[in-house]
Amino acid sequence: MLAWLEQFPLLAAGLAMLGLGGLFGALLGFAAVRFRSEGNPIADQINAVLPQTQCGQCGYPGCRPYAEAIANGEAINKCPPGGEAGIQALADLLDVEPIPLDDEHGEEAAAKTVAYIREDECIGCTKCIQACPVDAILGAAKQMHTVIASECTGCDLCVEPCPVDCIDMLPVATTLRSWHWPLPPADRSPADIIASDRDTAGGAAPSHDDNRDQAA
Amino acid sequence: MLADYSFLLIGAILVNNFVLVQFLGLCPFMGVSNKLETAMGMSMATTFVLTLASACSYLTYNYLLLPLNLGYLRTISFILVIAVVVQFTEMVVRKSSPLLHRVLGVYLPLITTNCAVLGVALLNINKSHDFAQSLLYGFGAALGFSLVLVLFAAMRERLAVADVPEPFAGAAIGMITAGLASLAFMGFAGLV
Numbered sequence: 001m002l003a004w005l006e007q008f009p010l011l012a013a014g015l016a017m018l019g020l021g022g023l024f025g026a027l028l029g030f031a032a033v034r035f036r037s038e039g040n041p042i043a044d045q046i047n048a049v050l051p052q053t054q055c056g057q058c059g060y061p062g063c064r065p066y067a068e069a070i071a072n073g074e075a076i077n078k079c080p081p082g083g084e085a086g087i088q089a090l091a092d093l094l095d096v097e098p099i100p101l102d103d104e105h106g107e108e109a110a111a112k113t114v115a116y117i118r119e120d121e122c123i124g125c126t127k128c129i130q131a132c133p134v135d136a137i138l139g140a141a142k143q144m145h146t147v148i149a150s151e152c153t154g155c156d157l158c159v160e161p162c163p164v165d166c167i168d169m170l171p172v173a174t175t176l177r178s179w180h181w182p183l184p185p186a187d188r189s190p191a192d193i194i195a196s197d198r199d200t201a202g203g204a205a206p207s208h209d210d211n212r213d214q215a216a
Numbered sequence: 217m218l219a220d221y222s223f224l225l226i227g228a229i230l231v232n233n234f235v236l237v238q239f240l241g242l243c244p245f246m247g248v249s250n251k252l253e254t255a256m257g258m259s260m261a262t263t264f265v266l267t268l269a270s271a272c273s274y275l276t277y278n279y280l281l282l283p284l285n286l287g288y289l290r291t292i293s294f295i296l297v298i299a300v301v302v303q304f305t306e307m308v309v310r311k312s313s314p315l316l317h318r319v320l321g322v323y324l325p326l327i328t329t330n331c332a333v334l335g336v337a338l339l340n341i342n343k344s345h346d347f348a349q350s351l352l353y354g355f356g357a358a359l360g361f362s363l364v365l366v367l368f369a370a371m372r373e374r375l376a377v378a379d380v381p382e383p384f385a386g387a388a389i390g391m392i393t394a395g396l397a398s399l400a401f402m403g404f405a406g407l408v
Contacts, residue, residue: 006284006285012286016289016293017289017293017296019280020280020293020297024296024297024300027304028300028303028307031304032307035307035308035310035311036311
């Protein structure tokens with residue numbers, strides 16, 4: 001075989017490269033299946049649950065880093081914007097006990113808010129611009145600043161640096177455009193909910209299994 | 217025997233350092249040395265790829281190309297081998313350490329074009345190393361690359377906050393530092 005191939009160097013070269021290519025292709029194909037991964041699946045899922053305010057109140061520079069920290073064992077109760085509902089969702093996702101929000105990192109806002117600058121009081125110091133994690137404040141030194149309401153995540157970080165206290169956090173009014181039909185909790189199969197559970201299904205309702213244990 | 221191997225290793229790490237003496241693999245050397253952390257990640261990835269690619273290209277050359285008298289195809293087949301090894305490494309790293317994968321980001325595929333990798337494979341053949349020697353030479357080259365990259369990254373972290381005259385700031389002072397480091401490494405000549 002080898003001796004025969006040596007008579008046709010061109011054929012040998014072609015076959016050798018084809019063989020190599022085929023072999024490596026098969027190897028990579030195998031590796032693609034064997035080492036398949038969707039990023040870091042658990043960190044991605046945690047990140048999807050976090051509110052994406054990028055406010056840094058948890059002590060991490062944003063939601064994604066906090067999601068990774070949680071994936072590596074950080075406590076789940078450091079996200080004030082997510083509130084108790086967020087902690088509950090994280091606890092369900094990670095299969096751990098929900099724990100109360102750590103007030104060291106701030107308190108849960110009652111409603112979604114948006115920053116509003118009282119523009120005639122603004123002295124143009126740019127301090128709130130530097131504090132804003134999502135660049136939602138527009139302005140320049142000694143010019144009036146204003147908030148791009150659609151970009152504001154309501155994280156409160158601009159309120160504290162303002163030397164003249166001209167920033168208010170206003171609750172966002174629900175309009176026809178922004179109202180959403182609340183989604184049913186996705187993590188429960190319908191069979192687990194009985195009619196009287198419906199209102200509390202997402203929260204601290206005793207689960208069906210507990211009832212069964214008590215009955216037994 | 218052992219002495220030969222250690223000479224080979226020291227030669228590849230210090231005396232004929234691939235970056236500062238042979239001037240191979242300069243793009244990752246300048247590109248990834250801004251932060252110590254990325255430099256370390258890059259070093260680890262390169263060490264893995266270089267050693268593996270060195271062994272694989274030895275096997276390809278001696279058991280496929282030589283028997284078929286296709287020695288002239290070595291460059292292109294080595295490129296193929298290296299590309300596959302890099303791709304494979306990327307998949308393994310992405311699976312095993314997503315954090316490292318994000319730190320390395322675009323640099324991992326860039327190892328493909330790291331000329332040190334191809335250089336080691338071709339030098340192995342020029343120096344007619346056997347399999348163990350090839351493996352060791354690749355590993356030594358990678359260690360040398362890592363050493364220099366990490367040292368240089370540490371220096372550049374300091375340089376970033378140093379009071380450098382404006383015309384020299386940024387990449388320029390990096391180049392000058394690299395030149396000085398290269399001079400220093402030339403001092404190892406004659407060690408082995």
